[in-house]
Amino acid sequence: MLKRFIDYARRFKGLESNQKAFKPSPYKWKQVDPKEKGKRQVLYGLCRACMQGDCATLVYLEDGIIVKTEGNPEAPPNYGSLCPRGKSELMGLYNPYRVKTPMVRANPEKGLDVDPMWKEVTWDEALDLVVERLKNVREKDPRGLVLCEGWGQRDTILRQPFGQAFGTPNEIGSHGALCTVHYPSGLVHAGYPVAIVDLEYCQYHITLGRSLGPNFATAPGTRKFARAIERGMKLVVVDPRSSYEASKGEWIPIRPGSDLAFLLGMAHVMLFEVQRYDVWFLKNRTNAPYLIGPDGDYCRDQKTGKPLMWEAIEDTAKPFDAEFEDIALTGTHTVNGVECRAGFDVVCDEFSKYTPEWAEGICTVPARTIRRIAKEFVEHARIGSTIEIDGFTFPFRPVSLNTERNVTNRRGGTYADLTGKIINMLVGNIEVPGGCLSCSFRGPIMGPDEDGTVKPAYEAVPRPFKYPPDHIGLAEFYPHQHTAPHIAIKSILDPEKYYLDYLIEAYISVGGNPIKMNAQPHAYVEGFKKIPFVVSVALHMDEPAILSDVLLPEHSALERFRVAAFYPQHQSIDDEVNGLKMIQLREPVPRLFNTKHADDIFTELAERLGILCGEGGLYDHLNNNIDWVDKTDGLNMNGEYKLDINRKYTLKEIVDRQIRGWPYSGGKGLKDLKEKGYIAHWKPRKEFYNYYYFPDDKTRHPFYFLGLKKVGDELRANLLEHNISFPGVDDMDYVFDLYRPVPHWVETPEFRAPEGFDLWAINWKTPYYSSDAGNVAGNPWLAELYSKDPYEAVICLNPVTAQRKNIKDGDMVIIESRYGKIEGRVRVSELFHPDAVGISGNYGLGTLQSNPLNRIGPNFNTLLSLDEKTFDGVSGGQDSAPRVKLYKKEVRK
């Protein structure tokens, strides 16, 4: 402690501006520039009040002051509408709790409630200090730097190439551990981030653990939702809570954490009771007919090594790509002297166990309801029907079942999503009009691999094994993981246990807040204390900021110049945006404080570190990177517009080159974008459905998930070779049970909670808090809304449960999981399953110097587990529904 203090004191010696301490209040706002008086101005904006961040806005200024943000009525995808967060963005700009100038900590002691004794410094001083430390880290081992990003800052294009140029593999997203929803769509659709419903055509939609938009008020999602409901789409919402969406459709209450049982039960009914599936699709567009050997691998042709299918007419096995008169979907045969079964049969064998009565015992949804839903789903699928779009004939399947984070975020969660995929494949609705579509790049991405099945993409591509691991989030052990800040923190705290042969020496936070966004926030606080040097590219005095050594203040969203490619949307799709290729501009409002654009910070840091230019430098990496989601349709450095890696550029120059090289800009640049605020290009509608690129039997979706098994087998072999156990889990089978090629029931550790833990805590996103973009929880306009909302920042309980526990509306209660304890005021509500304890949003925590609004309310994440045994071994997802006990808080008289 003393040594560090001396170290700090030495650093401040001679700094000219070292006397001013951080005081959030009172704060004098910058005077209005007299030149701006009487001026009115409208800027093109691009909202950044949620993860999607694609609503086109108009930002109105009077006297140089921002007076309102409105949706741009001309521009997709919101066509003038907005959400409460987007309408509140200006209060996030005029936020006195923002970090307003570079600062350096003087107090070596760190904590959420410890005053860092900030000293204001100049930008040069701050940057030099950071660079001096980063240089040392880089010389020692570049892996020692963690670059943590998150929803607070999705407007940077240079963060990733900065990390690459620095040489660290440790770019970590702070947000994803409670949103591990990506692997199955990467495996089955070659898509990312999830699969969504086609709301233009869908007639029967089942949704679990997710939102179509209204629950957390995304403007485009809500628009599409309202239109679909109006035209009569039947909506079935399987959820422990009668959400906004459930209230517009049919609510099927379910016990928290048990969606896998419901899905297995539904698939069972479809396979064994309804027995009407899209046989053509299964035979021609899946690997369901592939013959599976006793080893679980495909039975292969001895000459070519190709997987075999059974030809029913000729009564023989043939490679999948041979001419078939009639492909056998079922059957057991002896091939090459071994007994093989059709993949379809192997799946059926497993699913035969999961009767709706069995499912009801676990998930509480009545067996008759599961039967009815399965039947209705198949009836609405119109199996065999087609639709013509732009002269191209597609299968037409106006049904979709979609799952997301509250289904997938627990041990066995990957299987829940994969079971959903099987349900969809049984009606043949993958990537066809009306059906279940991935929401990434539209184009020829579902091409077959050498086995004839869709080549996995995105997170379904396994990260290579290496021992000792390089990656602080242990991607080597969770090859299909999403972001893993929760694993990273464990490795940081106990590197030896996690096989790391290096230490984390520095940490840069860029809009990432792993403390607020994950299980066990206080574990992260300990991690932050352990890391020798922490820097925040900081917007406001949030948890990572107060634990930092240096604060590099950044612009708020409205102040950030930005040009972004419009991503296919995450909640749903319809004809308002399908086929749309667009780039959108945000013209920055005048900056209020001594802040910088995050990308200018990365440019400065890289230049001072000597990694901006030259081979392997930031520009070199930027030149060679391709947009992760939208690939060649994203904004990349293309052809003649690539950067000269030996000179420095301004951000605007770089972006101008990206626009000029964008395939749909027609050579236009930044100047042209300023005309309308966006450049839109509509592709033919048929090209929106990825079936178009590989129609008929040109590709096959995995129905029997051999890809999962193979990755598991390889990982197991690697662990055995190195004579190590899976980090944090001694029993290897506990992990590899999740890599079996056929989904099966997985009981999470929460099902075996000790007596007394009789309820399950659940959480959902709200219109006021969807993702931590721009500190929405601290926005006082939104706070006024959530403080009046009867279901916000309270503990929701079904009346029967409340009565059983002798608890009344308004009582203060303690909620205790095996991992943490919180308290709150009870709201008795019929909208909740009797086994659920409902806690919305992401309230609580905050810091000594943060907006006090950030300190209010129950912090749901405190109840969650950081124990690997509760994670999904494939995706690394944390369990979002822990078992809890709930009791009245004793009030001192």
Add this chain to the structure above:
Amino acid sequence: MRHAMVIDLSRCVGCGTCTVACRAEHGTPAGVSYNKVKKYEVGKYPTAKIKFLPILCMHCQDPACLKVCPTGATYKREDGIVLIDHDKCIGCRACVVACPYESRQFLWDIRNYYPGHVPTPYEVLKQKDFEKGTVVKCNFCLQRLEEGQLPACVVACPAQARYFGDLDDPESEVSRLIADYRGTPFREELGTQPSIYYVKG
């Protein structure tokens, strides 16, 4: 010409965008909302649902607030908009009590949204229009109507649940919606003849 609004309750998802859009349009001080959404439950588990009821000034044609105003500060325009002349308002609050929709608020104080801090530049600019000790409410965004724009809440609503138009014109969208879906005002029995109609409740 009679301005009116139709709110489609089957579309409303209770997100509160209207509340904030209104706040942003008018720059209302902390604690003042012209445009609210009430949330309530109907039914019992397992068929319970959450319902939403957006409430704003109903711009009644026989307004209870107008009748009780002693100074003539509250007045009704020919186009049906009910307004308050703040120069004439003496802050007696009779209208606040009289309004059956709780659509009026008395400005006891002009509060800022970041308590304990100096007002933001936005608030300094916008709060010039507010006078402590007077009553405030929705004006149907008259300042926007005069510029040919729709009210802020209508434009912003992501569910497109709000329609605005002329009730005197039988062919207008609002008239047709009211006719087609038998639109009714909230608490019609009070006889105040509101200009806000609800459909598909």
